[in-house]
Amino acid sequence: MENIFRRAAMVLVFFCLLVHSNVYALEEDTLLRLDSFRASIEDMSEPELNLLLDSLFDAPNADPDLFAFIRLRADALHALSPKNQFAGGFSLYPGNRFYGVWDTQHIFPYSDSLYKSDTATHLDLSPTISGDFYFPFPGLVTSRYGWRDSAFHRGIDIDLNRGDSVHAAFTGMVRFAGRSGGFGNVVIVRHYNGLETVYAHLWKINVKPGDIVISGQLLGLGGSTGHSTGTHLHFEVRFRGVAINPEFFIDLENRTLLTFQVRLIRNKQGYGVRPENIVYHYVVRGDTPSKIAQRYGIALRDLKMWNGWTSSIRLRKGQAVRIQPPEITASR
Ligand SMILES: [Zn+2]
Incomplete structure (x- = not known):
């Protein structure tokens, strides 16, 4: 005592x-x-x-x-301590080499310079680094990332009932847990792969800063605190403080990761996410050349060159679009 x-x-x-x-x-x-x-x-x-x-x-x-x-x-x-098995070499905080800052008081403490100094970063999302990916709540995605009623929505909304369990997407350490403005009760977890995930509008919080959480572990209970209409989970994926469209990593239908090894490439909109071992993108409804270029962090002129597009192009659903330079082939 x-x-x-x-x-x-x-x-x-x-x-x-x-x-x-x-x-x-x-x-x-x-x-x-x-x-x-x-x-x-x-x-x-x-x-x-x-x-x-x-x-x-x-x-x-x-x-x-x-x-x-x-x-x-x-x-x-x-x-x-035995719990450091995911860190892959010691660092005091997860992903510290990407940040150099550990702030438990502010939800997004990172300055622009952190993002601006970035060009391309390899991220390892494989289970050996950050545990098996776990979709934070198996509800319906009711709102996706992007422009929505003249405001930019930096995450996805997942429908849930008050009191439903919300789980950590990857293994990591809780950096922030508390109330913050429009987010209401919010938990932010820093992961060993370098990403941070954000869980907002919680009713109850079950963790505190500094807690090591394993992927799938309970973080809190869903609710509607902060600026929210109806109970739901607002879920974000960020790197160096900049939000990334979660659909660039996650297949929302199957609630699984699209790939384990990616390159984050800085562009005007934030980060493009390019899977390292995937050569082709298959066109879906709504795709345009510039949308594809943005998603994968490719300059539009490179995308055109790699695909041999000379004039304006009309994409067909299911069409294979090369998202890697021609020297990279789909041999494996
Ligand atoms: Zn939202």
């Missing part, structure tokens, strides 16, 4: 120093130095260390050695 009080006091000291440092001009003696906290840090659990790191991210006057020491401690504890 005494231990808990000591830790609480220690966290309080940190917060006071943070507040102090934000309000007053910094002086050398307000520097958060490693030596004054070493003993307390050595006592902390992994979640406590993670919370501490979070709270220090915005501190302008923290000793770099302090960060390094906390990370080292967290690494050591994490290495001892």
Whole structure:
């Protein structure tokens, strides 16, 4: 018990120093130095260390050695825990090499620069990295991604009744769990494959930031909190804070992944998603050359060149359209 009080006091000291440092001009003696906290840090659990790191991210006057020491401690504890089997090499937070930021207070903390510096990224969606994909709730998709009544809908809506179980799509760590504006009660999970998934309008939340969740694990119960008409799950897939059409990854009819290995390619609309081992796209209703180019992150002129299209083209349903350069063949 005494231990808990000591830790609480220690966290309080940190917060006071943070507040102090934000309000007053910094002086050398307000520097958060490693030596004054070493003993307390050595006592902390992994979640406590993670919370501490979070709270220090915005501190302008923290000793770099302090960060390094906390990370080292967290690494050591994490290495001892058996639940790291999906991480594929250690990182403190899932997908950290794509982000470098772990923020449990803001739903979308990432700056534009993260997206702008991106060009093409390989994502591994195979079960060895992030568990077997699990469709978050097996209800009817009532609204898809894209323009809807003059507003852009950044996810899909899945019909459910209040109290229905909502599950994690992949294995990962809860980054945000709480109430946020129009989303109402919302959970955001960061996955080891680098994606983040968003589960909004929940009635009840069953997880907290820092929780490791296995794909298919219960995150909360569906509802209609926030800006919502009728009970449903608003589900988003994001990379580096930018929403991607879930249908680029997921076959909504069969509720399965379309493919395991993809390249995300930045374009004007966000990210195109190109399966690495699929050579042809088969035209469906509503497809146009520019829609296909956008979906797969291909420049329209390349799409035309790869398919030998010289003038305006009329697509037929079921027509095979090459979505890889000609040197890549469908041999396997
Ligand atoms: Zn929605």
